[in-house]
Amino acid sequence: MKNLLSSTCVSLLLTLGLSTSAVAGDSNIKSIVESANTAWNQALNTGNAKALSNQYVENATLSPGDGKVLVGRTEIESLFKSFVANGVHNHTLEVVNVGGSGNMIYQISKWSANGAEANGKVPAFGGITTSVLIKGADGKWLTQSQVWNVAN
Numbered sequence: 001m002k003n004l005l006s007s008t009c010v011s012l013l014l015t016l017g018l019s020t021s022a023v024a025g026d027s028n029i030k031s032i033v034e035s036a037n038t039a040w041n042q043a044l045n046t047g048n049a050k051a052l053s054n055q056y057v058e059n060a061t062l063s064p065g066d067g068k069v070l071v072g073r074t075e076i077e078s079l080f081k082s083f084v085a086n087g088v089h090n091h092t093l094e095v096v097n098v099g100g101s102g103n104m105i106y107q108i109s110k111w112s113a114n115g116a117e118a119n120g121k122v123p124a125f126g127g128i129t130t131s132v133l134i135k136g137a138d139g140k141w142l143t144q145s146q147v148w149n150v151a152n
Contacts, residue, residue, distance in 0.1 A: 029098045032141055033107045036133060037093040044091045044113075047084040053077035056143045057134065065127065065148040087116025093129070103135040104144075111148070127151040 036055065043051040053073040056062070062070045062079070070076055091113040098107050112126035127150040134144045 029100060029105045030095060032105060033095055033098050036141055041091050041093060045089055049077050049080035049084055052080045060143055061145045063147045065150050088113050090114040106132045125150060
């Protein structure tokens, strides 16, 4: 009976320790993702498509929700230039879920933005985005792949 109680206590402590580590890891991942999102929003909201594309690895893929897949920073920068030219602003990202380990993490986030005013109205857009970020040899986190959808 004493051995069973000892084994149960050890198992419980290990489980709690592993759970705490996972939560601490998720907290660190969320912090990395939120920092990346802040930089992303700032670049788009100030119209800096070059700074935005530099947040992606050179051969990154991005699907803007229209069934197409863009490959590389040049195509991604061109997409964001068109967003800026068409008045997209007030972009925000709200983290829904994060995970990963080592040099690869992911996020699922709600996004929202406004378009250019037309006929006295400012259109609002939003949806979900999923991103995979990788940590480079320099320690910097960059987006490897991203998929957007539009909900409204």
